[in-house]
Amino acid sequence: MKKMTRREWLAGTGGWALGGGAWSAVSAAAPAFPSRPxxxxxxxxxxxxxxxxxxxxxxxxxxxxxxxxxxxxxxxxxxxxxxxxxxxxxxxxxxxxxxxxxxxxxxxxxxxxxxxxxxxxxxxxxxxVTFGLLVQAGSSFQSLEEMFAYAKARPGELSIATNGVGTTPHVVLESLFTARGLRYIHVPYKGTAEQINAIASGQVMAGVNSTGFGPAVDSGRLRLLATFAAQRSKRWPTVPTLRELGFDIVAQxxxxxxxxxxxxxxxxxxxxxxxxxxxxxxxxxxxxxxxxxxxxxxxxxxxxxxxxxxxxxxxxxxxxxxxxxxxxxx
Missing domain, CATH: 3.40.190.150 (Bordetella uptake gene, domain 1)
Known part of the structure; x- marks a missing residue:
C-alpha cells in the first residue's frame, strides 16, 4: 500500500474543506423562511x-x-x-x-x-363550527316537527339549502329525513353568505349552515329552530339541540x-x-x-x-x- 505524502494529504483535506465550505456557503445563501408572500x-x-x-x-x-x-x-x-x-x-x-x-x-x-x-x-x-337549522324570520315553521309535518303533507315541496353536497349539514339532513321516511329538495350553495340571503329572501324555505349565521339570527333576519351541538348554545339558550329533540346526532x-x-x-x-x-x-x-x-x-x-x-x-x-x-x- 502506497504511503500518502503530506502534499497529497493536504490536497485531500483541502478538497474536503473546500467542499464543506462551498456547501456551507450555499446553505448560508439560501433565504430564510419566509422570504416572500x-x-x-x-x-x-x-x-x-x-x-x-x-x-x-x-x-x-x-x-x-x-x-x-x-x-x-x-x-x-x-x-x-x-x-x-x-x-x-x-x-x-x-x-x-x-x-x-x-x-x-x-x-x-x-x-x-x-x-x-x-x-x-x-x-x-x-x-x-357547529351547525343549526334556519328559517326566514317570518316563516310559519316554529319547530322541526312542523317542518316534518309540512314535508309529510306536501312530499317533495320542502326546499332546504346547505353549503354543498356531502357536507356535514347535508349528511345530517339525510339522516333526519330518512329516519322519518320523508323527502325534501336539497339546494346546495357555495358559501354561507349567499345561502343566508337565499333563506332570508324566501328563495328556499329553510337552510342548514355553520354558526356563521350568528349575525343574521341576532339581527332578526333569520330564526334558529335547532342546533346540532352537544349542548345548547350560551348565545341562544332557548334553542333546542337535535339530541334534545330525540335524534342521537351531534355534528361538529x-x-x-x-x-x-x-x-x-x-x-x-x-x-x-x-x-x-x-x-x-x-x-x-x-x-x-x-x-x-x-x-x-x-x-x-x-x-x-x-x-x-x-x-x-x-x-x-x-x-x-x-x-x-x-x-x-x-
Missing part, C-alpha cells in the same frame, strides 16, 4: 364567516412572519377544492390552506386523486391549516408558531366569537393524529349511511 387558500366563497375570519387570522399571522399572507378563495364542492391545490403545490410552506372537515368525508364518498392525510402536512388546528366540524405533503419541519414550526400567536390574539378570538366559535388548538403532531382519526371515523359514517363509493371500488 404566503398564500392561504380558503375553500369557501368570499364574504362568508369562514372567509372573513381566515382573513383576520392571515393578517395577524403575517405580522408575526414578516411577510404578507394572501388569502385566496376557491369555493364549491362542499369546501374540498383546496385539496387539489395542496396535492400539486410545492412543499415549501408558501402554499397552505384551511382544511375543513368535509375533505375527510369526500375521500370515502367520491373517487378523488388526493388523500387528506397522505397528501397534507398538518400545521395547526384552529377552531371548529373542526378545522385547521395544512400544507402539501413533505414541508420541512423547521418551516412547519415557523408557520405553526406564527399562526398560534395569531389565533390567540384577542382580535381573532373576538372575530370567531361573532359566529359562536371558540379556539380549539392542536399543534402539528396532535392535529395530524386528529386528522387520521377523522378520516377513519368518516369511513364508518359513510358506510353507515350508505354513501360509500362502492361503484368506484373505493
Amino acid at each position: 404566503i398564500t392561504l387558500w380558503v375553500p369557501w366563497a368570499a364574504g362568508g364567516a369562514t372567509d372573513i375570519s381566515m382573513r383576520v387570522l392571515a393578517e395577524l399571522a403575517g405580522r408575526q412572519l414578516g411577510v404578507t399572507v394572501i388569502t385566496e378563495n376557491r369555493g364549491g364542492a362542499g369546501g374540498t377544492l383546496a385539496m387539489p391545490i395542496l396535492h400539486s403545490a410545492a412543499p415549501d410552506g408558501y402554499t397552505i390552506a384551511q382544511l375543513p372537515y368535509p375533505v375527510f368525508r369526500l375521500a370515502h364518498t367520491q373517487k378523488v386523486l388526493w388523500d387528506p392525510v397522505r397528501d397534507t402536512t398538518p400545521i395547526i388546528q384552529v377552531s371548529g 366540524s373542526p378545522y385547521g391549516l395544512a400544507g402539501p405533503r413533505g414541508i420541512p419541519a423547521p418551516v412547519v414550526e415557523t408557520l405553526h408558531n406564527a399562526f398560534r400567536k395569531a389565533m390567540f390574539d384577542p382580535v381573532f378570538i373576538n372575530e370567531i366569537a361573532k359566529y359562536d366559535q371558540e379556539l380549539d388548538y392542536l399543534g402539528p403532531a396532535d392535529y395530524a393524529r386528529a386528522c387520521r382519526e377523522m378520516l377513519a371515523q368518516e369511513r364508518i359514517n359513510v358506510e353507515r349511511l350508505g354513501l360509500a363509493k362502492e361503484s368506484t371500488g373505493g
